Amino acid sequence: MRDRLWSNAGMSSPHSVALHEKAPTFSPLYRQIKELLTKRLQDGEWKPGEAIPSEVELATRFGVSQGTVRKAIDELAADNLVVRRQGRGTFVASHREARAQFRFLRLRNEAGDAPGGMQSRILDCRRLRAPIDVARQLQLRSGETVVHLRRLLSFESRPAVLDEIWLPGALFRGLTAERLAAYSGPLYGLFETEFGTQMIRASDRIRAVAADDAVANELAVATGTPLLLVERLTYTYQDRPVELRRGFYVTAELHYHNELG
């Protein structure tokens, strides 16, 4: 790993005029280093769950002070790309670890806790040509193939969420119903280890709708029952959308929880 920063090696002043004048579009050193590290993560140089090099190590590699590397990593940690653990190191974020296991699941019970006894059942998994609205949201050319999943989430054996999921076919080649059945744990964990696609952030649009016959049947509620419709676009590195999810939530006993800062 060696890279040219808009650099100041051998200058007398700390980071030199060169840094601010040569850069095509100025950004501070720590931000440049953050971008370099992000590329490494994206290229899979360090896999989810693994440790990245120590701060001092990175500092000498990049030829900057530890404080500068530190600030870069601080931002990566704030973005949830990386997790710091005192005394041990800094690790690539993973959807498989207990701590971040259901990072994107906002369902809570009346007490405000994550509901227990979760069970996921795959109802359907097939490859097909992307419907236009799906293609648009996933930024695919029309006619490209997508994987279409249908899944039922239950808690304590009570159906709660019916998800329809679309994934770019090109990224998820070997994804089949069998493969899914053989795996237990969060889907995002499977995606990251088996297909090398890490889900970084997501954007939810929430509406209320009435259950139609088909949905009502799967969720074991009466037709017309008000449901939350959560439409989610999930992004990987570079803000590239890689998953579209439409979830129907029964909110009799559970609710969608959101903290506003």
Added chain:
Amino acid sequence: MRDRLWSNAGMSSPHSVALHEKAPTFSPLYRQIKELLTKRLQDGEWKPGEAIPSEVELATRFGVSQGTVRKAIDELAADNLVVRRQGRGTFVASHREARAQFRFLRLRNEAGDAPGGMQSRILDCRRLRAPIDVARQLQLRSGETVVHLRRLLSFESRPAVLDEIWLPGALFRGLTAERLAAYSGPLYGLFETEFGTQMIRASDRIRAVAADDAVANELAVATGTPLLLVERLTYTYQDRPVELRRGFYVTAELHYHNELG
């Protein structure tokens, strides 16, 4: 402003063993300073919109380095208690400024933008004894008085949100329908300037429900129309709950937007 930190004045080493051993429950210097600053904010030493003292100023007052004050303020800024502006100073966050005007409003249109043409109409404002569930959530003794507001939010003249709002009577003494009618802008702006209560964070619970006759009538939709029910608890300093809001959202053209990091 002078305070005793678990301090290291006159010690040879940077922050000394004393800091870590004398403290009843250890917390780093910058965190202690953050707490001190938070108290000042809470006590209204600096009002919303005003500048707090500069970093160097605070550093000399507290007898620490600028870097330490800086880290304290960094966290205050991350918590949205304070806003940094390069070259100008650091300012107490305010719900009246354009930048944070509708910080807690998550409504978006199909394009993903904040909808325009917003209008707020107060339907009702009265003082009454708190219903038990309201009292519980606002941490009031049963029987204490609360202010009860009903409000209709419209966009481009189309009703979109019917809010029921409960506030602790003790904190909002002079709050009347006339006072509300005379004021334009976000409620949280009124609350902070007229009643000295700053809304810091909030917690939403979102469900889908069917509109009953009364609600349907106000929102100009058919009875039984699926609506979002957004139940919000809003907190001021010290995590003290000071507002309970139950909002019914029509989500035909608008939706509740949420970003997941």
Added chain:
DNA sequence: TAGTGGTCTAGACCACCGT
């Protein structure tokens, strides 16, 4: 130009973890 926040360095020491 003076004052503010923003970046960067170099070096010290602390807290925590595994061996």
Added chain:
DNA sequence: CGGTGGTCTAGACCACTAA
């Protein structure tokens, strides 16, 4: 114990804003 992240200092210079 050695190595990692976490805290703190002192001092320099840059970027931005307002007078």
